[in-house]
Amino acid sequence: MDLTSNQAPRDTGRILFVDDEQPILNSLMRLTRKQNFQCLFASSGAEALEIMQEQTVDLVVSDMRMPEMSGHEFLAEVKQRYPGTIRYLLTGQSDLESTVSALNDGGISRFIHKPWDDDKFIEALEEGLKVVRLERDNRRLMITTQEQALSLKRLNAELEDRVLARTKLLRRAMRQLETSYDAFVKTFSYFISHRAHLIKGQSQLVADLCFRVCDLLQVESTERKHIFYAALLHEVGKLALPDEVLGRSEVRLTGRDREEYRQYPVIGELALTSIKALEKAALLIRHQNEHFDGSGYPDRLVSQSIPLGSRILLACREFIGIQTEYMRATPLNAEEALNHLRKNAGIRYDPAVVEAIAQTQYTLNVSSLSPMERIVSYRDLAPGMILNRDLVTDRGILLISRGGILTQTMVDRLRRLGAEDNLKMPIHIIEPALEANP
Structure with missing residues (x-):
């Protein structure tokens, strides 16, 4: 029998009471009716387990003596299936052996004796739910911390990737800048000479x-x-x-x-x-x-x-x-x-x-x-050669001015033009005396 004593919000906690005596369940319902937690009631261990399959229970209060499934057997099953649920034993008998079995097998957290003191009973229930809330908050905090750690790890990895990418770009820009300065200095030196x-x-x-x-x-x-x-x-x-x-x-x-x-x-x-x-x-x-x-x-x-x-x-x-x-x-x-x-x-x-x-x-x-001029074809061009005369096409289009230092890109372009029969004129170059860069 699943009886709900109130509809309190889930976050306040949910307690399942299990007892084969209906008057006891009715008494528990009256006791908890005005409390700020949700209560469920079951008349047997089997019924209680069915309820727990469908709803999350924070605290179980079970009677010891019940037919078919005793209290300590039920609590042992709860411990195995739902280890996060707190377990209380409600007993009115003085059987020490059964109590020890419930303690060992069911992992109970507290004994509540019949007849109980209402105020102390409610206090015990609130303490149990408080422990549940603390454990729940700790789990949430742990999950949040782990998520934040993973997020931070991802951010650090992304940052490292960005720094690495920007460093590569910076190095490439520096190499391009150095190449530009080298070309500028060589061209300026050629002009001075x-x-x-x-x-x-x-x-x-x-x-x-x-x-x-x-x-x-x-x-x-x-x-x-x-x-x-x-x-x-x-x-x-x-x-x-x-x-x-x-x-x-x-x-x-x-x-x-x-x-x-x-x-x-x-x-x-x-x-x-x-x-x-x-x-x-x-x-x-x-x-x-x-x-x-x-x-x-x-x-x-x-x-x-x-x-x-x-x-x-x-x-x-x-x-x-x-x-x-x-x-x-x-x-x-x-x-x-x-x-x-x-x-x-x-x-x-x-x-x-x-x-x-x-x-x-x-x-x-x-x-x-006094560098000697040499005439070469487009096939013999190489980076570093210096044009000693303006290089123009058959149609009179200026390609590279006199004094220009050939780069690999220029050489590739001129070879392509030559292969397409667009570059038939002789190319006048000077071999630079300096071929090694420091």
């Missing part, structure tokens, strides 16, 4: 030798990049000098011309300082004529106070320069140039840099200072 009275290709040879020296001196890669840029652009300040000054060899400069000429490192620094990526290269260009003994210019720095890149640039630049008429009335060969550097080591040059140049076994091909 075409100024009247400057030696074409000289800056590239200087950069090549600086790169080899940096390898031997184990210069850190970032610093090597600045030295590479400085070597390619070390003559940028000379663009501001008049032709009559640049038209004479350095050894033939006198008086006022020499003073004007000596301003080119400072002019070069000023020209490049506004470009963030070239600030350090600009400083190396400023000090490229500082001598190891302090007799150089513009700041008369001494020894280790001169930036390493500037010391490398000076020695490499003059090793190449004294093999041309630009620095000497009678050029020296490579062996004589090296002897000159060794003779002035510790005075004009850093001894360590001089020995590094010697270890490169560098043989200068002076003819390479």
Whole structure:
């Protein structure tokens, strides 16, 4: 018999009373009628189990002596099927053995003796439901905590993925930016070398030798990049000098011309300082004529106070320069140039840099200072080649201007045009003297 004493909300708790005596059930119904919890009633253990299959019960209060299924048997079954349900034993007999069996098999939480004290009985029921609510709240809190932990884990994973993706994008952007600066510096260097009275290709040879020296001196890669840029652009300040000054060899400069000429490192620094990526290269260009003994210019720095890149640039630049008429009335060969550097080591040059140049076994091909034009077909194009003439189609459409440095994308495009018979004209290129990047 399933009797409901009230319709209190589910969250207040649900109690199932089980007793084979109807007067006892009626008494329990009257006792709990006005309480703030829902009550169910059953006259046997079997009926109670049927109710529990259909409804969640928080607390079971069962009589001990019942036919067919005793109280301790019923509570043992409840313990097995519904371990979260609190179990009370309602008994009026003094059979110690049955009570111990109910305690062991049914896992009861409390004994309530017949006849009971109404107030204490209600108090016991409320305490049992309070325990249920606490356990329920703990489970909810545990579930919420676990869900939040999983959510946080997912968010952290997503954040890591986003950071990783953005880091990859940033690195790709940095590589693209570095590639852009490399192309800019090489193109600018090529442009500088075409100024009247400057030696074409000289800056590239200087950069090549600086790169080899940096390898031997184990210069850190970032610093090597600045030295590479400085070597390619070390003559940028000379663009501001008049032709009559640049038209004479350095050894033939006198008086006022020499003073004007000596301003080119400072002019070069000023020209490049506004470009963030070239600030350090600009400083190396400023000090490229500082001598190891302090007799150089513009700041008369001494020894280790001169930036390493500037010391490398000076020695490499003059090793190449004294093999041309630009620095000497009678050029020296490579062996004589090296002897000159060794003779002035510790005075004009850093001894360590001089020995590094010697270890490169560098043989200068002076003819390479006037790069020879070469005519190639579209099949022979390669990244890094420099166009020596404007490249136009048969219809007169300009594809790439003179001085442009071919990239892989450009090469692929030109090969495609050539394969389609849209590019039949000869392509005039100059092979760059510098093929290795620091």
